[in-house]
Amino acid sequence: MIDTLSHLPRPDAGAAELADRFADLAPPLTARQAALESARCLYCYDAPCINACPSEIDIPSFIRNISHENVQGAAQTILSANILGGSCARVCPTEILCQQACVRNNAQECAPVLIGLLQRHAIDNAQFSEHPFQRAAASGKRIAVVGAGPAGLSCAHRLAMHGHEVVIFEAREKAGGLNEYGIAKYKLVDDFAQRELAFLLQIGGIEIRHGHKLGDDLSLSELHQQFDSVFLGIGLAASKRLGLADDAAPGLLAATDYIRELRQTDDLSQLPLARRCIVLGAGNTAIDMAVQMSKLGADDVNLVYRRGLSEMGATEHEQAIAKDNQVRLLTWAQPEQVLLDDQGQVRGMRFARTRLDNGRLQATGETFELAADAIFTAIGQAFDGAALVDPLARELQREGERIWVDAQLRTSLPGIYAGGDCTALGQDLTVQAVQHGKLAAEAIHAHLMLTVEAA
């Protein structure tokens, strides 16, 4: 269990009730709703929604297939662009992606087509008697993929499809990356991540070796020698720290660590509950954390951000979810001191009020204290530099702390590619990671085939 919170009580509600509270936030469409909604799509040409989908799903085509009672065809269209189309349909912030761009997303047209829910409808209802993608003839090439998150899995699937053999090295005991360990439980419910993984692996030619960690028992130099190409999809394995005194005190924890426990437990009633808690941050992770604490039964959940609502990374949709779950959003306040009780456990936090002064964030000099049994930090994920310590790895060009890649996901070292959150390219979103993995696989394939032809 989460040691630093073991002194806290457990939720009052029983396991079954808690499970209910964590049910699907956006329940699936019924067949009738899907028929009605799909008929709203205008089947645009050069559709703006496709443009806005990081994985470039042919949205008008799959929606037309749903409307014409061809759910299977719809699912295949989605999966051919995005093999994790099922989880993306659930976790994508569609309000800033496809649905934002939908031509029906304006006052005259009332509302955007519910692309995400339709995508989920197609994937959930398609029944494939066999895996819908076939592998090309064996190429004889072997590729190492590090990290079995969305980026690595997407890359592996596309490579396998092109006839290559793939070995995935994964540090944790389950594959799926943040789909398994990070996404809010009410967005991706039950064992969906594992079922999707099983579907993806049906293609064959992909072996996952768990418990191998780059920078630990694995080096980039070895992989480079043993495989024809290497793809790095290691995400952001560390959490940013507060940088205040006592930021490791009992009662203070990275939100992602708590969420990981929450996603893995079979019995939510065994989790430590902070009745009064503070969540620090402004992104979707902060919202997820606050909402999940509230669902567990916390009375007083304060999400504190040092700037204003409009600067928050969390979308309006996410902020609304927070408000619906009685989360209080406090803005213009930054952490100043972790407050501890006699036993050295968190009892609250002192904040300094802030304001913008000529575009710069300044403390106003005013402070206030909030009582809390726990503080969760969600101030950003960080690249875990420990992965890149061997001599070859150290040569990788970096962009900030992350790995530099070009538009074809090539790193500065020939034969080594990277994608997903561990690179600086694009947004930190599941769908973006899937797209990176797919594009990297295409680049790897094109390159390997070029050398085959040349030989």
Add this chain to the structure above:
Amino acid sequence: MADLSIEFAGIKAPNPFWLASAPPTDKAYNVVRAFEAGWGGVVWKTLGEDPAAVNVSSRYSAHFGPNRQVQGFNNIELITDRSLEINLREITQVKKDWPDRAMIVSLMVPCVEESWKTILPLVEATGCDGIELNFGCPHGMPERGMGAAVGQVPEYVEMVTRWCKTYSSLPVIVKLTPNITDVRLSARAAYRGGADAVSLINTINSITSVNLERMVANPIVGSQSTHGGYCGSAVKPIALNMVAEIARDPETRGLPICGIGGIGSWRDAAEFVALGCGAVQVCTAAMLHGFRIVEEMKDGLSRWMDSQGYASLKDFSGRAVGNTTDWKYLDINYQVIAKIDQDACIGCGRCHIACEDTAHQAIASLTQADGTHKYEVIDEECVGCNLCQITCPVESCIEMVAQDTGKPFLDWLHDPRNPYREAS
């Protein structure tokens, strides 16, 4: 408020909305409910000789649009399946109770003079206002030499109409079948036979859909199917054309026309009237929504008439007939060009791909800095076909703008490009 009352072929009614001969007018119960709801008249479900017809089970099917909107409706029902005696008794009673409403009785008996001579006095005795001859039923009855089997032979139409005029003093409305090549021939035959009016259209031969699992068309009777008669919204354009054909035929000039086919709103009705109808009949729309639709139809029609300054139906009946002509008389020098209202445009690109793939490559797709597209008409390439305006989902976003070409009116008969032109 405009006066909706009419006198059609000598038959008076408080409004021009009549229910067509079909299940809604099958028996007293329905007809009384219809009158209570405000319908101006009914054409009673077609009567025949005893023994009454027998129907199969599983009788209707439909052609659906998106969202299960019924676009067209198909039936394989026969004429009334109740005895003549019961029907006549009910008609008499209802007419007595609702004297101000038009009560027309639809008839279909074998093409034998004796049969008509027998039934007509019985019908007249009910006190009804007129009769309608069902020469249109396209399924079942023609196999027995009735319905469309009569309507498709102008000589029979004329003959039976004349019998009716001989053995009855009631106004005779001849209901025409659309399952022919030139509806004017049937109308002319009715006219020659002495008809007081024609009504059209009856249903069109149809198969709406095929059940691909069972490999049989709909509706399914056991393991079989048969073609039915098509009606509802989808047939309105066909009906309007046939009405217009008759309205502008010099040979039947002045023959009253009752419009039927796909009418479901006041606007539909107004369009039929504009093309020459003096009354209209409704079936499918009532079957799908109930009798209450007449409320909105009456209200909408009278408000629109007020807005146009029409005091009665007569004021605009036939107004669009003169403007309906043959292709050869159209102005070949007339030119419209599509104009896109960029503020209304939602950027769906449908106009572009429609014109690009299937018309005249006259709408440019201009990629904008943010990756979206702007659509612009290339005036020189546009032939004014209206396709883009039709496919655009935003109403009045694309306007077809008449151009001042400076050229005079010129029809094809006089166009120098016409190798067979008439010397002017």
